[in-house]
Structure formats: C-alpha cells, structure tokens
Amino acid sequence: MMKERTCEISLTLNGRERRFFVEEQETLLHVLRERAGLTGAKKGCDLGECGACTVILNGRAVNSCCVFAVQADGGVVETIEGLGTPDRPHPLQQAFIDAGAIQCGFCTPGMIMAAKALLDREPRPGREAIRQALSGNLCRCTGYEKIERAVELAAEAIAGYTEKGGGAA
Numbered sequence: 620m621m622k623e624r625t626c627e628i629s630l631t632l633n634g635r636e637r638r639f640f641v642e643e644q645e646t647l648l649h650v651l652r653e654r655a656g657l658t659g660a661k662k663g664c665d666l667g668e669c670g671a672c673t674v675i676l677n678g679r680a681v682n683s684c685c686v687f688a689v690q691a692d693g694g695v696v697e698t699i700e701g702l703g704t705p706d707r708p709h710p711l712q713q714a715f716i717d718a719g720a721i722q723c724g725f726c727t728p729g730m731i732m733a734a735k736a737l738l739d740r741e742p743r744p745g746r747e748a749i750r751q752a753l754s755g756n757l758c759r760c761t762g763y764e765k766i767e768r769a770v771e772l773a774a775e776a777i778a779g780y781t782e783k784g785g786g787a788a
C-alpha cells in the first residue's frame with residue numbers, strides 16, 4: 620500500500636499562526652481535534668450531514684469533516700475555542716445559555732459557529748435567515764425554536780440593546 624504524502628500547512632487559527640504536518644487526505648476536523656487539541660468541533664456523522672463539526676474558514680461556515688486540511692492551507696480558521704471564555708462568554712454563548720438552547724451540547728459549538736458566520740455578515744438577520752443559516756446543523760434535543768431565539772438575542776446584544784430596552788448587554 621502506498622504511504623500517504625505528508626504536507627506542511629499553515630493556518631491562522633483563532634488569531635494565531637500555526638503550522639501542521641498533515642496527511643494529504645486528512646480533514647481539517649482531524650487536524651483541529653487531534654493535532655491542535657481543539658475538541659470543540661465535534662465528529663458527528665463525518666459525512667457532511669450533521670453540522671457538529673462546523674467551523675469558520677475564511678469567513679464562511681464549513682463542515683470541517685468535509686474539508687481537506689490542505690485545502691485550508693493559508694486560511695483563517697475560527698473555532699468555538701476562539702470565541703469567549705467561561706468568565707467572558709461571547710454574546711452568542713451567553714444567549715444560548717439564556718435562551719435554554721443547550722441540552723446535551725453536542726451540536727452547540729457547530730450551531731454557534733454557523734450563527735457567528737451569519738451575524739458577521741448580517742448583524743440583524745430575520746428568523747428565516749437564521750433558519751437558513753442553521754439548516755445544515757442538526758439538534759436531537761432542543762427543537763430549533765430556542766436556538767433560533769438565542770441567535771436573535773445575540774444579535775440584539777451585539778447591536779448594544781435588548782428587548783427590554785436595557786441598553787448594552
């Protein structure tokens with residue numbers, strides 16, 4: 620059997636320049652989880668069907684199980700680990716908590732990254748745009764209502780106001 624070729628790639632990963640030696644057929648998801656130690660992106664179906672592995676690559680939400688790492692070479696990658704911290708959660712993370720949009724949590728990193736890609740390009744999306752942006756992300760637990768509400772809450776918080784008129788969140 621022929622051995623796979625190893626290639627060196629560079630990524631801007633959550634704001635830091637990183638280099639990795641990867642197999643030709645290795646996925647971006649594998650690099651993130653196994654080489655970078657970033658296990659937020661989940662390996663669900665590994666087939667591009669569940670969205671649990673969603674990260675942002677060059678501004679677009681992608682299923683990282685379906686992107687070869689070599690295709691991401693030179694790219695800018697954002698993962699859930701680059702968002703907030705437990706002390707200072709990103710508005711999307713806080714909104715998911717506030718809206719009760721997390722149960723088992725398996726889908727949550729992917730949902731949040733898909734939602735972030737949406738809010739980065741469209742800060743005040745309507746329900747339909749939110750539904751569309753999250754249409755590739757499956758959740759077995761919550762139903763989608765609370766997740767969609769969380770994205771609206773985050774958009775409001777990012778815009779600096781809440782429905783209660785309470786000012787910046």
Ligand code: FES
Binds near residue numbers: 662664667668
């Ligand atoms: S693990 Fe990538 S889409 Fe399911």
Ligand code: FES
Binds near residue numbers: 757761
């Ligand atoms: S919270 Fe369990 S799959 Fe979404």
